Amino acid sequence: MERKVVFGPVPSRRLGQSLGINNIPAPKICSYSCVYCQIGITLNYSTERREFYSVKKIVDEVSDILKKLKDKGEKVDFISFVPDGEPTLDINLGEEIEALRQFNIRIAVITNSSLLWKEDVRNDLKKADLVSLKIDTVNRKIWEKINRPVRGISIDKILEGIKKFSSVFNGVLLTETLLVKGMNDSADLIKETGLFILSIKPSTAYIGIPTRPPAEIWALPPIEKKVLYAYEIFTGYGIKTELITGSGSGIFGFTGEIEEDIVNTVSVHPMSKKQIEKLLKKANNNWNIMEKLLKKEVIKEIKYQGEKYYIKNFSK
Ligand code: SF4
Incomplete structure (x- = not known):
């Protein structure tokens, strides 16, 4: 049977209802072999651009699915x-991006950024409406440990390419930083990453953690305090930041809307005790809800710089 390249639509916080295009054939071909990759380790390393499917095949599949939808x-x-x-x-x-314009739907590309030193790659990405760039670290040694790049590519050239791209791209620029316990989650590394991200002025910087079975079982999420620290550092730099720490949608099955609101909000933005108290007051409610959520271990309390913060419990 011929392989389908279009899938979904799937709901995505960043992209709404997103019709996905899997324009790289299996088994995975990548320039990285990230320790947290959900598809397993990379057996086909490459930086060589080539044709995998015809433009027509992709456009025809999209057209077909859009009609059905x-x-x-x-x-x-x-x-x-x-x-x-x-x-x-x-x-x-x-x-492909140019050909898909006929459907009048915005087009996004989620890239690991590793080929942005190539001018032709930057020119292709410029055609999209939204580009999300992976920036886990700007430290060469850590990059080699987390992203495990193919031989022959340099992080300095990649960062230069990212800067060049961000200075000319007119669409929505997002960044995604995945924090891995004991690898890129130290204060110094987070500050370095944050400063670089600040310099390219993304619309939103996303901070994520490994949430599904990773390529390496030892690639674990950092403790909540480190994620909160990264969030505070990024926002302190003036970067609009959101967390991706698992499910942020209303699928927790709670009856009370305020519970759902709190869980959904702390999944994305850690909230201080004062902020939650304000929210509860607005909803004519009280702290009992928080006690319940803490008891169920849906959320966690963290002390940070003398204040109590609440964040989603990653392990739930
Ligand atoms: S997570 Fe890393 S290894 Fe996996 S596909 Fe993305 S860039 Fe490639």
Whole structure:
């Protein structure tokens, strides 16, 4: 059977209803072999751009699915290149984006940024409406340990490419930093990463943690305090920051809306005790709800710089 390249739509916090394009064939082809990769270790390392599917195949599949979705009354917010592998390895990426314009739906590319030193890659990405760049660290040694890049690429050239791209890109620029316990979660490394991200002025910087089974079982999420620290450092630099720490949608099955509101909010933004008290007051409610959530271990209390903060419990 011929392999399908289009999937979804799947709900995504960043992209709404996102129709995914898996423009890299299996088994995964990537320039990285991140320790937290959900697809396992990379067996096909590459930095060479080539054709995997014809532009026509991708456009025809998208057209077909959009027709079916329209009949069902379903909407799509983004057509997103989110393959199992690195999407910019597809030499037709720019042409595909141009051809998909006919559907009048915004187009997103989620890239690991490793090929942004190539001018042709930057030119292709410029055609998208939204680009999300992976920036786990700016420290060469840590980059080599977490992202395990293919031989022959340099982090200095990548960071330079990211800067060049961010200075000319007119669309929505996002960054994604995945924190791994004991690897890129120290105060110094987080500050370095934050300062670099600040310099490229993304619309939003996302801080994530390994949430699904990673390529290496030892690639664990940092303790909540470190994630809160990273959030505070980034926001302290003036970067609009959100957390991706597991489910942030209303799927917790609580009856009370305020409970759901609190859980959904602390999944994205840690909240101080004062902020929660204010919210509870507005909802004509009291601290009992927090006691219940803490007892159920849905959320966690963390002391940070003399204040109590609440954040989602990652292990739940
Ligand atoms: S860049 Fe993405 S696909 Fe490639 S190894 Fe890392 S997580 Fe996996």
